[in-house]
Amino acid sequence: MGASTRKTAVVSNEELEKQKQFSQRVASVISVKYDEKPKACVVTYGCQQNVADSEKIKGMLEVMGYDFTDNRLEAKLIIFNTCAVREHAEDRVFGNVGMLKSYKRENTDVIIALCGCMMQQSHIAQKIKMSYPFVDLVFGTHVIHCLPELLYRTLTGRKRIFEIPDMDGAIAEGIPVKRDDDAKAWLPIMYGCNNFCSYCIVPYVRGRERSREKADVINEFKELVAQGYKEITLLGQNVNSYGKDLMPCVSFAELLRELSSLDGDFRIRFMTSHPKDCTKELIETMASCDKVAQHLHLPFQSGSNRVLRAMNRHYTREQYLELITYAKKLMGDELSITSDIIVGFPGETYDDFKETLSLVEAVKATSLFTFIYSPRKGTPAAEMDDPIPAEEKSKWFKQLTDLQEKISASQMALHKDKVYKCYVYGKGKLGDNYVAARNDGNLIIEFEGDENLIGTFQSIRVIEPLTFVMRGEIVKEKKL
Numbered sequence: 512m513g514a515s516t517r518k519t520a521v522v523s524n525e526e527l528e529k530q531k532q533f534s535q536r537v538a539s540v541i542s543v544k545y546d547e548k549p550k551a552c553v554v555t556y557g558c559q560q561n562v563a564d565s566e567k568i569k570g571m572l573e574v575m576g577y578d579f580t581d582n583r584l585e586a587k588l589i590i591f592n593t594c595a596v597r598e599h600a601e602d603r604v605f606g607n608v609g610m611l612k613s614y615k616r617e618n619t620d621v622i623i624a625l626c627g628c629m630m631q632q633s634h635i636a637q638k639i640k641m642s643y644p645f646v647d648l649v650f651g652t653h654v655i656h657c658l659p660e661l662l663y664r665t666l667t668g669r670k671r672i673f674e675i676p677d678m679d680g681a682i683a684e685g686i687p688v689k690r691d692d693d694a695k696a697w698l699p700i701m702y703g704c705n706n707f708c709s710y711c712i713v714p715y716v717r718g719r720e721r722s723r724e725k726a727d728v729i730n731e732f733k734e735l736v737a738q739g740y741k742e743i744t745l746l747g748q749n750v751n752s753y754g755k756d757l758m759p760c761v762s763f764a765e766l767l768r769e770l771s772s773l774d775g776d777f778r779i780r781f782m783t784s785h786p787k788d789c790t791k792e793l794i795e796t797m798a799s800c801d802k803v804a805q806h807l808h809l810p811f812q813s814g815s816n817r818v819l820r821a822m823n824r825h826y827t828r829e830q831y832l833e834l835i836t837y838a839k840k841l842m843g844d845e846l847s848i849t850s851d852i853i854v855g856f857p858g859e860t861y862d863d864f865k866e867t868l869s870l871v872e873a874v875k876a877t878s879l880f881t882f883i884y885s886p887r888k889g890t891p892a893a894e895m896d897d898p899i900p901a902e903e904k905s906k907w908f909k910q911l912t913d914l915q916e917k918i919s920a921s922q923m924a925l926h927k928d929k930v931y932k933c934y935v936y937g938k939g940k941l942g943d944n945y946v947a948a949r950n951d952g953n954l955i956i957e958f959e960g961d962e963n964l965i966g967t968f969q970s971i972r973v974i975e976p977l978t979f980v981m982r983g984e985i986v987k988e989k990k991l
C-alpha cells in the first residue's frame with residue numbers, strides 16, 4: 512500500500528486486523544442472539560460518495576453475518592447514512608429517524624445507527640444525543656472502517672455510542688464492498704475537500720483531500736473489470752486534484768490514461784471536476800481515450816463573477832466558458848456537459864442571477880442540477896447578509912429550470928441521426944422487443960434488439976428523440 516511514501520494518513524494494518532477480529536466477534540454474538548440471520552437495512556442519502564460508503568458498510572455487515580432488506584420494519588439493524596449538504600436533506604433524516612421511535616419502543620432489540628456527513632457536525636450529534644434517545648449508535652465519516660468494533664460494543668454494552676473524532680481523515684484500504692449494481696460500480700479515488708467554497712459544509716465534515724495510491728486504484732479497477740463491471744465511475748469531491756498529495760505526484764489525467772489503456776470492454780466516468788483545477792490536459796485526455804466517457808460534469812454554481820468571488824470559487828465565467836469551448840472543440844457533439852448551480856447565494860442580485868441565465872444559455876448543458884442556497888452552520892456564507900426573500904429566490908429558480916428545460920429539449924433534437932457507443936443495460940419500455948441502452952451522456956436510447964445484447968456495448972443510431980428517451984437502431988451488432 513506504500514504507506515511510507517505518502518503525506519496523508521493511512522489506517523494501519525494493525526487497526527484493520529483488529530477490525531477483522533471484531534467482525535468475527537460480532538458474527539459470534541449475532542449467531543447466539545438471533546434464531547436466524549438478522550437483516551440490516553442501510554438507507555443512503557446524498558451523493559455518490561455516500562452511496563460508495565454505504566456499499567462498504569454493507570460489505571462489512573455481510574462479513575459479520577447480516578442479510579439485507581429494504582424494509583426498515585423487518586430489520587434488526589437500521590443504519591441511516593446521512594447527507595449535510597442542504598437543510599432539506601437533514602430535515603428528511605430527522606423525520607425518518609423520528610418515525611422509528613415507536614418501532615424501537617416495541618422492538619427493543621433493534622439497533623438504530625446514524626452515520627455520514629450530518630453526524631460529523633457537533634450540533635447535530637448533540638441534538639441526537641438529547642432528543643433522540645432511542646438512537647443507539649452514531650459514528651462520523653472518518654471511522655466507517657471501525658464499524659465492526661462499534662457494532663460489537665453496541666451489541667454487548669448498554670451505553671449509547673457516539674464515535675465522532677474531529678480529524679482530517681485517513682484512508683482505509685481493503686474494506687469489503689457489497690455493490691448495489693452488477694454492471695455499474697463506484698470507485699472512490701480520493702476523499703475530502705480542500706476548497707472551502709464559502710457555502711459548502713463538505714470540507715468540514717469530510718476532512719482534507721487525500722488520494723488513494725495509484726496502485727490501489729488500478730488494482731480495484733482491474734478487479735471490477737474482471738468481475739464484469741462495464742461502467743466504472745471514479746469518485747472524488749474534486750477529482751482534478753487527485754494525486755497532488757502522493758509521492759511522487761500523479762495527475763488525474765495520467766490516472767485516466769492508465770486506466771483506459773487496461774484490457775477489457777468498459778467505460779470510465781468520473782465526478783466531480785472543479786473548474787479551477789480542470790486542465791486542458793484533462794480535456795485532451797478525455798478526447799483521446801476511447802474508454803473514457805465524453806461526459807464532463809463541471810459545476811459552475813453561478814454566472815456572476817462577483818458571486819463566484821464571494822463563493823470562493825477561484826475562476827471567472829470567462830475562464831469557465833473557455834474550458835467548455837475547448838472541450839466542445841475537441842469532442843464536438845459527442846460531448847455531454849452537466850453542471851451544478853446555486854440560486855440565491857447571500858447577496859446575489861437579480862442582475863447577478865441574469866448572468867447565471869446567460870451562462871446557462873451559452874453552455875447548453877445536457878442537464879443541470881439546480882439548488883436554492885441553503886445556509887450551513889459554520890460556513891462563511893451562513894454569516895453573510897441574505898436580504899432576498901425565499902419567494903423571490905423560488906421565482907428565480909423556476910426561471911432557471913424553465914430555461915434549461917427548453918435547452919434540454921432543443922439539445923435532444925440535435926441527437927437525431929447521431930451514432931453513439933451505448934451500454935445495453937436492460938429491457939426497454941417502448942415495446943416488448945425493445946432493449947435500453949445508455950450513451951456517454953447517460954441519455955437513454957431504446958432500440959429493437961435481442962435480450963442477449965444486454966451487458967454489451969453497441970453502436971446505436973438515434974432515429975427519433977422523444978421527451979425522456981430516444982428511439983434508435985443498432986448500427987452493426989458487436990458480439991462480446
Ligand code: 5AD
Binds near residue numbers: 712810852886
Ligand atoms: N446550498 C445549496 N446548494 C449547495 N451545494 C453545496 N452546498 C450547498 C448549499 N449550502 C450544491 C453545489 C454542489 C452540489 C453538490 O450541491 O451546487 O456542487
Ligand code: SF4
Binds near residue numbers: 704713785
Ligand atoms: Fe463543496 Fe466546493 Fe469542495 Fe465541492 S469543491 S465539495 S462545492 S467545498
